Amino acid sequence: xxxxxxxxxxxxxxxxxxxxxxxxxxxxxxxxxxxxxxxxxxxxxxxxxxxxxxxxxxxxxxxxxxxxxxxxxxxxxxxxxxxxxxxxxxxxxxxxxxxxxxxxxxxxxxxxxxxxxxxxxxxxxxxxxxxxxxxxxxxxxxxxxxxxxxxxxxxxxxxxxxxxxxxxxxx
Numbered sequence: 001x002x003x004x005x006x007x008x009x010x011x012x013x014x015x016x017x018x019x020x021x022x023x024x025x026x027x028x029x030x031x032x033x034x035x036x037x038x039x040x041x042x043x044x045x046x047x048x049x050x051x052x053x054x055x056x057x058x059x060x061x062x063x064x065x066x067x068x069x070x071x072x073x074x075x076x077x078x079x080x081x082x083x084x085x086x087x088x089x090x091x092x093x094x095x096x097x098x099x100x101x102x103x104x105x106x107x108x109x110x111x112x113x114x115x116x117x118x119x120x121x122x123x124x125x126x127x128x129x130x131x132x133x134x135x136x137x138x139x140x141x142x143x144x145x146x147x148x149x150x151x152x153x154x155x156x157x158x159x160x161x162x163x164x165x166x167x168x169x170x171x
Contacts, residue, residue, distance in 0.1 A: 004070075008068035008151075009053070011152065012066055012153055013025065016055075016155055017156070023156075024055070024056040025053065025054075025055050025056075027052065028050070028051065048082055050063060051087060051098065055155075060097060060162075060166075062097050063087060063099065065079065067100065069103070069104060070104075070105050072107070072132040073127075073129035074100075076122060076129060087115045091115055091119075097114065097166075101113075101142065102135055104132055104135070107132070108151075109144075110144050110153060111140065112139055112142055113134075118130060121134055140162055143157065
C-alpha cells in the first residue's frame with residue numbers, strides 16, 4: 001500500500017496536462033532506502049534531491065516539495081535539512097520559485113508557500129511546525145476536488161495566479 005505522500009505526488013502529477021507545450025514537469029527520482037543480501041550487508045542511502053518535482057511553466061521554474069499531512073500543522077521535521085538548505089539557496093534566483101506545497105488531508109485543503117516565507121516564519125517563531133493559519137495567510141490556495149478516492153488539483157490556475165502575483169509584487 002502506498003503512503004499518503006506518494007499518493008499526493010501521483011495525484012498532483014495527474015492534475016497536469018503533460019502534453020501542454022507551455023509546461024514541462026519532472027519528478028526527481030527517489031533513491032532506494034536500502035539494499036543487500038543479508039541483515040549485515042544492507043547499505044542505506046539518503047535522498048539528496050532539492051525537492052520532489054519541478055515544473056517549468058511560461059518561463060518560470062517552480063521547485064515543489066509536496067507534503068500531505070493530517071492535522072492542522074506540518075512539523076518542520078517533515079522537511080529534510082538538505083531540501084530546506086538547497087531551496088533557500090535559490091530563493092533569489094530570477095524566475096525560480098522554491099516552495100512547499102502542503103495538502104492538509106483532514107480538511108482537504110492545499111496551499112503553496114514560498115520557502116522564503118517559511119524560512120522567515122521558522123526564524124521568527126518558536127513553533128516547531130507550520131500551522132494551517134500560516135499557510136492560509138502566506139500561502140496561495142490550490143483548489144482541489146475529490147474524485148472517488150483520489151484528488152485532482154487545479155495546478156495550472158495556481159501557477160497562473162502565482163505568476164500574476166509575482167508581476168504585481170515586481171519580483
